[in-house]
Amino acid sequence: MKLYYAAGACSLSPHIVALEAGIPIELEKVDTKAKRTAQGEDFWQINPKGYVPALALDNGELLTEGPAIVQYLADLKPESGLAPANGTVARYRLQEVLGYINSELHKTYSPLFKPDTPDAVREERKEYLHKRYALLEQHLAKHEWLVGDRFSAADAYLFTVTNWAKHVSFDLTDFPAILAFQQRVAERPAVQAAMQAEGLLKAA
Numbered sequence: 792m793k794l795y796y797a798a799g800a801c802s803l804s805p806h807i808v809a810l811e812a813g814i815p816i817e818l819e820k821v822d823t824k825a826k827r828t829a830q831g832e833d834f835w836q837i838n839p840k841g842y843v844p845a846l847a848l849d850n851g852e853l854l855t856e857g858p859a860i861v862q863y864l865a866d867l868k869p870e871s872g873l874a875p876a877n878g879t880v881a882r883y884r885l886q887e888v889l890g891y892i893n894s895e896l897h898k899t900y901s902p903l904f905k906p907d908t909p910d911a912v913r914e915e916r917k918e919y920l921h922k923r924y925a926l927l928e929q930h931l932a933k934h935e936w937l938v939g940d941r942f943s944a945a946d947a948y949l950f951t952v953t954n955w956a957k958h959v960s961f962d963l964t965d966f967p968a969i970l971a972f973q974q975r976v977a978e979r980p981a982v983q984a985a986m987q988a989e990g991l992l993k994a995a
């Protein structure tokens with residue numbers, strides 16, 4: 792399997808999940824602006840959506856959309872507990888949180904990365920993020936993880952998008968439980984390894 796990724800992008804979430812699950816995965820970096828892979832291929836030809844993450848499966852299919860990819864990876868190693876068993880309420884809770892992160896957080900961050908986004912839109916998007924984080928703050932003030940009592944694919948995703956806050960000057964100081972969560976996740980060996988592999992850690 793090969794994961795098409797861009798350093799620190801949303802593809803860090805499936806990267807973390809693969810390492811947490813102990814799934815060997817080949818990585819291929821994509822220049823998402825130029826739409827070129829590190830091997831010089833035209834990324835449009837690989838993924839007509841033009842974005843990462845994309846997972847090339849061993850059967851030749853390409854799986855896209857972060858929430859689907861992390862569940863696919865987690866289900867390859869059910870014993871990892873990264874996704875509760877299919878058909879259980881807990882599994883729908885995982886999908887509920889993945890959907891929330893995807894549509895309410897991830898896609899609210901996206902315009903903040905674009906230099907031509909007007910300041911008024913920027914402010915409105917940050918206010919929106921603030922509201923959405925406030926709900927997660929309440930949950931994480933009482934619980935260590937987003938779903939159940941163990942680290943799951945949803946935690947990898949929340950960690951990944953929340954790491955963007957510093958890049959877009961979104962202030963997280965109103966959210967101490969989220970800041971503590973970020974710290975907790977960052978310390979996990981698989982997370983360290985994924986970040987190291989993507990060149991996100993400063994040399995010691």
Ligand SMILES: N[C@@H](CCC(=O)N[C@@H](CS)C(=O)NCC(=O)O)C(=O)O
Pocket residue numbers: 797800801802823824841842843844855856857858893
């Ligand atoms: N709906 C997709 C969105 C993926 C996405 O937003 N990818 C970003 C990086 S975080 C990207 O590759 N953007 C480049 C582009 O769209 O040109 C998902 O949830 O996986």
